[in-house]
């Protein structure tokens with residue numbers, strides 16, 4: 001089986017405080033969820049190994065960056081050599097959507113793709129998280145046309161409504177980002 005190829009990709013998960021970054025990663029990697037909120041301090045890591053196809057194994061290194069880090073100045077180290085990112089906001093707190101542009105600008109200013117791949121911004125996916133709370137008096141569904149336009153104007157490759165609680169669209173979002181990077185490489 002010497003024709004199996006292995007890829008190691010570093011992905012960042014960023015977004016304002018309490019938007020669900022850690023919960024999304026825990027759901028994706030360990031398939032668990034807790035309502036208990038324990039804010040991340042600094043950065044945390046998780047590894048997800050995916051048998052992508054019979055010939056391809058992808059090791060995803062997920063960097064879970066604390067929401068408060070946008071106001072710190074250690075982020076350049078965290079961002080180093082990342083190939084993709086998720087920016088997360090909380091659909092029940094519109095002010096966290098304001099943070100989305102700032103996180104995207106921060107990513108664009110601090111990382112780019114390897115020179116060998118032509119440089120340029122790394123692919124970034126926008127996640128509208130806590131979609132399970134929509135319709136229970138909190139938040140509302142994103143307008144697909146408006147979100148598509150927002151993504152186009154702000155350089156996001158795609159957006160997904162996710163729920164770490166209900167396990168909605170998290171695999172899909174990760175698969176989209178991996179597919180994009182496999183296509184660039």
Ligand code: GTP
Pocket residue numbers: 015016017018019020021022023024034035036037038039040041065066067068129130131132133162163164165166
């Ligand atoms: P920081 O580390 O402080 O930046 O926060 P975070 O973005 O990592 O958020 P975290 O995953 O810790 O989640 C914050 C709170 O939101 C917790 O109480 C979670 O249980 C809750 N939460 C996260 N995702 C969801 C979701 O999809 N649905 C619901 N209902 N609650 C969620």
Ligand code: MG
Pocket residue numbers: 021022023038039040064065066067
């Ligand atoms: Mg966290």
